[in-house]
Amino acid sequence: MHITLQSLKLDQDAMSQRISAIILSLWHNLWHYTSYRSTHPLDLISTTDSARDSTSPTEKQYSPSINGKIERLLKAGPNLQKTKDKDGYVYVLVGNHNGIPIVKVGHTTAADARPKKQQLTCRVLQFQPQIDVFPVRSYYKLVEKLVHEELHDHCQLVFCSCRTRHRQVFAVDPEVVRGVIRRWIRFCEKEPWRFAADPATGCRGIGTLKKYWRNRLDHRRDRIYVHSRQGPTDNIEGRLALWDGFVNHGFGETLREYTPLVLLSLALVSFCAFSFWADQVSVALKVLPRLIVVSLYAGWRGYDGLRDCLIDSLPLSLILSYAFCVW
Incomplete structure (x- = not known):
């Protein structure tokens, strides 16, 4: 015990600096933890934005x-x-x-x-x-x-x-x-x-x-x-x-993601409309499988499997096929 006290006495300045550094570190960590929730550890309910006024609006x-x-x-x-x-x-x-x-x-x-x-x-x-x-x-x-x-x-x-x-x-x-x-x-x-x-x-x-x-x-x-x-x-x-x-992605955003599908579908339907198929029902039967294939091709990059891609592609293919054939 005497030796320990003597060593502490001899190195009193170093220990004082070490203790001060530990206290400052603990206070800094405590302030950093609580400042995200309040401006002071004792202020339990307060706004949190005042502690970060230096950040930009973005x-x-x-x-x-x-x-x-x-x-x-x-x-x-x-x-x-x-x-x-x-x-x-x-x-x-x-x-x-x-x-x-x-x-x-x-x-x-x-x-x-x-x-x-x-x-x-x-x-x-x-x-x-x-x-x-x-x-x-x-x-x-x-x-x-x-x-x-x-x-x-x-x-x-x-x-x-x-x-x-x-x-x-x-x-x-x-x-x-x-x-x-x-x-x-x-x-x-x-x-x-x-x-x-x-x-x-x-x-x-x-x-x-x-x-x-x-x-x-x-x-x-x-x-x-x-x-x-x-x-x-x-x-x-x-x-x-x-x-x-x-x-909440809507139909408009989905349609923008399917821009290649829309363009290819227009080209395909235009080709079928001016071909030897005159009957609209025949055109619909010919166009629908092609629209599904084009839809799958256009949307494949955004899906992990055939099932997920088909679920999203089929309704749009049906709508486009019906609309173009009626027109």
Whole structure:
């Protein structure tokens, strides 16, 4: 003991510098962790944008780090080995803290048990009696993760009287949260992943994003759907518009992707119209198989297999065939 104390005494200046460096490092890490949620560790509920006023409006609107995490989640896909390929629910609890609307988003396999338990045990957030429950087939954990990542810069770390650190609480309009949940549920209902069977159980395992959606995801940065007009300190509008445009692709966008199909179909129908086939029914029977072949050829690059390509190609082929033959 004497030797240890003597060595500490002799090297007191070095140890003092070392302790100061450790304290500064701990404080820096603590500030970096909490500044993403609030401007000060003791300020539990506050806006998060004031800590990053130096960023440009474009960075605020499209948050590369948050969008990058969403992109990685989509490409990784759900792991049904962990969820056992079971159905679940994503729930929303709306509360209030110091006059600020607070929304908690979580997942459960029982529709009412877990949300009601949190309503009864948590008194700080003053949750409303109404519980919004969204059923999700197999992908409920992934939907919850996507919602958490998209709203991450509005997340609040709240220390509750129920001895729980609420990390899934967001200072966002409840209607915005509900819209985000519905959008990701719609995306999952499109079955955008391809699953390999688990050799041990024969059930679906880890999913990989299909080629069509990978192409849309790779070109996401080139598609600016809406510019936010809420000012440089509000980035949620641009991000919502960006992912809404990614998921809710309409007929116009699909038609633009099939531009080669439309051009080749016009040329093919024009050739058939001026050929020796005079009867419209005969023309339709001759044109339809060719339209399907052209459609498959034009859309093959965006799909992983014949089945997915045929599902998207056949309706458009039928419409074009009927329209051109009537004309």
